Amino acid sequence: MWEPSCPSLGDSAGPVLYNLYAVCNHSGxxxxxxxxxxxxxxxxxxxxxDSRVTPISESHLQSNQAYVLFYxxxxxxxx
Numbered sequence: 001m002w003e004p005s006c007p008s009l010g011d012s013a014g015p016v017l018y019n020l021y022a023v024c025n026h027s028g029x030x031x032x033x034x035x036x037x038x039x040x041x042x043x044x045x046x047x048x049x050d051s052r053v054t055p056i057s058e059s060h061l062q063s064n065q066a067y068v069l070f071y072x073x074x075x076x077x078x079x
Contacts, residue, residue: 017074023061024068035067 023038037048038061047056 018071019074020061020069021072022070023063023066024070025063025065026067027065036065 021040025036025038027034027036038056039046039048043055045056045058045061047054047060
């Protein structure tokens, strides 16, 4: 988890926490390639690859093919 200081309330408000909920992956070259996505659902992480959806473990999320990471601010932080 990434923990920057709360920008709107100053450093005294404590850390702001963000949770990873999706990863967009790219394999191939700059001119051509293939995209997949890892998304967090209520029942765990899933890999979306064209028409196929398969469950994956959290240990498979870290990859050199990660292209865009999606975070959501934790609801309990920065209050």
